[in-house]
Amino acid sequence: MNHFEIEKGKSHIIVEIIQYIPNAVLSKTIIKKTTGNITASSFDAGEELAEKISPFDNYIQIIDGTAEIIINDKPHKLNLGQGIVIPAHAKHSFNANVQFKMISTIIKSGYED
Numbered sequence: 001m002n003h004f005e006i007e008k009g010k011s012h013i014i015v016e017i018i019q020y021i022p023n024a025v026l027s028k029t030i031i032k033k034t035t036g037n038i039t040a041s042s043f044d045a046g047e048e049l050a051e052k053i054s055p056f057d058n059y060i061q062i063i064d065g066t067a068e069i070i071i072n073d074k075p076h077k078l079n080l081g082q083g084i085v086i087p088a089h090a091k092h093s094f095n096a097n098v099q100f101k102m103i104s105t106i107i108k109s110g111y112e113d
Helices: none
Strands: 025-033 036-043 048-053 057-065 067-071 074-078 083-086 091-095 100-107
Touching (some): 074 083
Antiparallel strands (some): 025 036, 067 074, 067 091
16 A cells, blocks of 8 residues: 655645556555545455444545445445445445545544534
């Protein structure tokens, strides 16, 4: 996994900051803080991320292609421009039936509210 923060105060085309790599899932950190992080990821067709559980809410936005996200055993098909919140403590996994890119925003604070 490649981690970096993109240059602050400089515009960018979000879909171009991460490329597709054959037979791989690639992630690049946009912002990483103790209170949360934003990550761009690309999935080549046929790739998947195994089921996991996070203690934090995770907002997923599709910026290229179409993704299948399974949350608590329920599949969700997300197309370009669509987003979904994966609730904290929910089982979830990702399947790339076709290649796709996404932005993941994890918020690690505010749960006491």
